Amino acid sequence: MATIKDIAEAAGISIGTVDRIIHNRGRYSRATADKVRRIMKELNYSPNIHARGLKKTRNYSFAAVIPEEYQDSGYWKLVADGINRASEELSSFCKKAEMYHFDRYSSDSCVHTLKSALDSGCDGILIAPVIPEAVQDVLGDADIPFLFIDTDIPDENKRIAYIGQDSYQSGVLSGKLMLMMLKKEVTNNGEYILIIDPPGSNYHLKSRIAGFRSYMEKNCTSLMLKQVKIDTDDERLFHSEIAGHIKETEQLPCGIYVANSSVYYLASYLEKLTEKYTGIPVIGYDLIPGKERFVENETINFILTQQPEEQARLGLMMLYDVLVLNRHPESEVIMPLHIITKENLHTFRKEIFQTG
Amino acid sequence: MATIKDIAEAAGISIGTVDRIIHNRGRYSRATADKVRRIMKELNYSPNIHARGLKKTRNYSFAAVIPEEYQDSGYWKLVADGINRASEELSSFCKKAEMYHFDRYSSDSCVHTLKSALDSGCDGILIAPVIPEAVQDVLGDADIPFLFIDTDIPDENKRIAYIGQDSYQSGVLSGKLMLMMLKKEVTNNGEYILIIDPPGSNYHLKSRIAGFRSYMEKNCTSLMLKQVKIDTDDERLFHSEIAGHIKETEQLPCGIYVANSSVYYLASYLEKLTEKYTGIPVIGYDLIPGKERFVENETINFILTQQPEEQARLGLMMLYDVLVLNRHPESEVIMPLHIITKENLHTFRKEIFQTG
DNA sequence: CTATTATGCGTGTACGATAACGCATTCTAC
DNA sequence: GTAGAATGCGTTATCGTACACGCATAATAG
Numbered sequence: 001m002a003t004i005k006d007i008a009e010a011a012g013i014s015i016g017t018v019d020r021i022i023h024n025r026g027r028y029s030r031a032t033a034d035k036v037r038r039i040m041k042e043l044n045y046s047p048n049i050h051a052r053g054l055k056k057t058r059n060y061s062f063a064a065v066i067p068e069e070y071q072d073s074g075y076w077k078l079v080a081d082g083i084n085r086a087s088e089e090l091s092s093f094c095k096k097a098e099m100y101h102f103d104r105y106s107s108d109s110c111v112h113t114l115k116s117a118l119d120s121g122c123d124g125i126l127i128a129p130v131i132p133e134a135v136q137d138v139l140g141d142a143d144i145p146f147l148f149i150d151t152d153i154p155d156e157n158k159r160i161a162y163i164g165q166d167s168y169q170s171g172v173l174s175g176k177l178m179l180m181m182l183k184k185e186v187t188n189n190g191e192y193i194l195i196i197d198p199p200g201s202n203y204h205l206k207s208r209i210a211g212f213r214s215y216m217e218k219n220c221t222s223l224m225l226k227q228v229k230i231d232t233d234d235e236r237l238f239h240s241e242i243a244g245h246i247k248e249t250e251q252l253p254c255g256i257y258v259a260n261s262s263v264y265y266l267a268s269y270l271e272k273l274t275e276k277y278t279g280i281p282v283i284g285y286d287l288i289p290g291k292e293r294f295v296e297n298e299t300i301n302f303i304l305t306q307q308p309e310e311q312a313r314l315g316l317m318m319l320y321d322v323l324v325l326n327r328h329p330e331s332e333v334i335m336p337l338h339i340i341t342k343e344n345l346h347t348f349r350k351e352i353f354q355t356g
Numbered sequence: 357m358a359t360i361k362d363i364a365e366a367a368g369i370s371i372g373t374v375d376r377i378i379h380n381r382g383r384y385s386r387a388t389a390d391k392v393r394r395i396m397k398e399l400n401y402s403p404n405i406h407a408r409g410l411k412k413t414r415n416y417s418f419a420a421v422i423p424e425e426y427q428d429s430g431y432w433k434l435v436a437d438g439i440n441r442a443s444e445e446l447s448s449f450c451k452k453a454e455m456y457h458f459d460r461y462s463s464d465s466c467v468h469t470l471k472s473a474l475d476s477g478c479d480g481i482l483i484a485p486v487i488p489e490a491v492q493d494v495l496g497d498a499d500i501p502f503l504f505i506d507t508d509i510p511d512e513n514k515r516i517a518y519i520g521q522d523s524y525q526s527g528v529l530s531g532k533l534m535l536m537m538l539k540k541e542v543t544n545n546g547e548y549i550l551i552i553d554p555p556g557s558n559y560h561l562k563s564r565i566a567g568f569r570s571y572m573e574k575n576c577t578s579l580m581l582k583q584v585k586i587d588t589d590d591e592r593l594f595h596s597e598i599a600g601h602i603k604e605t606e607q608l609p610c611g612i613y614v615a616n617s618s619v620y621y622l623a624s625y626l627e628k629l630t631e632k633y634t635g636i637p638v639i640g641y642d643l644i645p646g647k648e649r650f651v652e653n654e655t656i657n658f659i660l661t662q663q664p665e666e667q668a669r670l671g672l673m674m675l676y677d678v679l680v681l682n683r684h685p686e687s688e689v690i691m692p693l694h695i696i697t698k699e700n701l702h703t704f705r706k707e708i709f710q711t712g
Numbered sequence: 713c714t715a716t717t718a719t720g721c722g723t724g725t726a727c728g729a730t731a732a733c734g735c736a737t738t739c740t741a742c
Numbered sequence: 743g744t745a746g747a748a749t750g751c752g753t754t755a756t757c758g759t760a761c762a763c764g765c766a767t768a769a770t771a772g
Contacts, residue, residue, distance in 0.1 A: 411759055
């Protein structure tokens with residue numbers, strides 16, 4: 001591997017000059033710069049990351065600004081886990097990541113939290129801009145690099161990257177799996193699919209449901225779709241609300257689609273019911289530690305996930321790459337859409353719960 | 357983070373002595389060693405990987421011993437890709453990985469190839485022990501660390517790790533998906549599922565098929581399973597062999613399960629047939645670059661994969677961790693079992709075809 | 713009691729990139 | 743025409759670890 005010393009020798013100058021040219025720092029002549037850049041390409045130079053890491057001039061610190069962990073049915077807990085893991089990994093390079101939580105339903109809270117993060121003097125920020133306007137307001141005069149996870153603000157061209165998921169497509173996929181599970185030809189005698197629109201109303205929920213509906217409408221016109229909005233994020237209240245929709249006295253749904261991880265609330269409800277209710281196909285989102293049981297016993301038939309932990313972890317790693325290593329990662333990363341079911345659940349555990 | 361300098365100061369000695377104690381090298385007194393080790397624990401010392409990597413004392417070299425790329429329907433090409441990628445990643449640390457191929461049906465070839473790999477003076481070997489006895493014979497007197505991918509030899513306790521897949525479970529999962537795709541209640545009027553037992557006979561093929569049969573036998577006794585052995589690994593010959601089993605004049609299978617990546621040969625065959633044949637549910641294995649089309653147009657309905665590229669990449673990275681960084685990774689890693697279908701294919705491309 | 717070996721430990725340098733510092737030379741201004 | 747600024751570039755110390763070298767002192771032999 002070529003080093004800057006090799007380049008300096010080849011160009012007949014000193015390593016200091018090469019360094020200045022590489023980093024656009026200090027003073028150098030145009031001619032020398034051109035020559036150095038040409039030689040760098042010829043020698044296929046790439047900096048030695050160890051040497052670079054060794055000379056730790058600064059202790060970079062990052063901030064992660066995301067909603068409260070319990071919101072969106074515990075989804076943000078998963079994101080927080082990813083941040084914590086990244087934080088540990090980075091700690092060996094003397095880098096720190098601080099987490100800031102805000103109320104995803106309060107623009108004020110978002111603005112406020114984001115401002116304190118900026119004021120903390122960190123060198124880079126990872127943000128979940130679930131309230132785009134609030135975030136854009138504050139970021140207007142920010143001068144440090146930032147990166148979005150979960151939700152994108154495409155016209156925010158100062159962001160260094162977006163890491164997210166294809167929610168619409170996950171809805172489409174859910175539709176496909178749902179239809180596959182309905183073995184018998186569907187008749188039009190009142191049978192229906194229940195779509196549960198979970199508490200909170202965000203972009204992902206909407207587009208997941210839109211994807212699901214789109215698939216169903218294209219591939220199964222005979223089946224009714226009944227969509228209900230649930231307004232509580234508390235498990236017990238969820239149960240009583242859902243009880244109003246799944247009644248012994250009325251026809252049961254022939255399939256249930258829950259657009260986020262509150263599918264586990266539904267599962268704990270279904271589990272307590274009599275045999276009559278069992279076997280209804282259920283599709284939902286996200287692997288929640290400690291709740292694998294519902295997938296194992298097939299109360300939930302399919303879980304889709306685009307690895308929220310990994311999204312967060314990747315985000316922080318990207319900040320590190322950009323700030324510390326001076327790299328230029330992809331500006332948009334869409335996570336793979338994983339299908340998890342009883343039969344492959346155990347092969348995912350380690351990856352998702354331990355190392356990513 | 358504490359450095360050896362901190363330790364030396366705390367112990368009132370020089371860094372040279374600390375170094376010798378850490379590495380059990382040279383001479384030092386018992387008393388000093390005890391003191392140093394105590395202080396190391398107190399200060400929670402862990403070596404700076406950058407500093408360690410920077411001082412490239414040796415150019416470690418690794419060997420990867422796997423079957424010929426074209427064998428097992430091109431499966432080993434994927435593994436080779438993973439090795440090449442790992443090799444590139446490692447090259448920035450001045451480490452090299454050399455690939456050795458053998459004929460997976462020849463014990464002699466395996467023994468011979470493995471021996472040359474050992475003789476090459478490499479510092480660690482990654483092996484796909486598809487012929488366990490041959491591998492064990494040669495490894496008996498090997499004194500360098502080795503690691504298995506793809507196939508395990510559990511009683512080989514000298515291996516530092518095994519990276520593999522749960523093939524039985526992937527068969528079970530295939531069974532589930534297959535039954536889900538057969539929408540109509542299955543009658544017993546001659547309908548059957550075609551199981552294609554691809555060329556080559558290895559542990560994974562057998563256990564995938566066993567898993568598939570097991571699921572079908574438990575969950576769908578009414579359906580016949582017709583298993584056919586294909587003996588050629590050439591696409592055109594495959595087509596003519598399969599033509600003997602899927603005939604216009606006879607009843608068509610209501611589903612086809614191909615136990616490895618030769619599912620793409622089947623797909624190219626099915627694609628050329630008349631409309632009558634289309635729509636048969638097909639399940640197979642592995643994402644082959646350039647053949648995504650068959651999943652997109654749903655000639656193949658589901659692809660299962662346990663990321664052969666990633667298995668190989670991980671294997672080499674582990675060798676690096678063990679040999680160069682002195683770490684102790686997991687001794688057994690089972691890769692996640694991914695389900696890929698038209699609707700999530702595009703989210704996987706980047707991960708599988710670029711960065712892993 | 714000296715000659716030799718063994719033992720414990722300190723010094724110095726290398727690894728590659730970084731970045732502060734400062735020396736020359738050239739350019740500009742009055 | 744010379745002071746002062748601007749420009750181009752070389753030198754050097756630093757990060758933490760690895761490891762060769764070699765200096766002392768202690769132990770042992772003759």
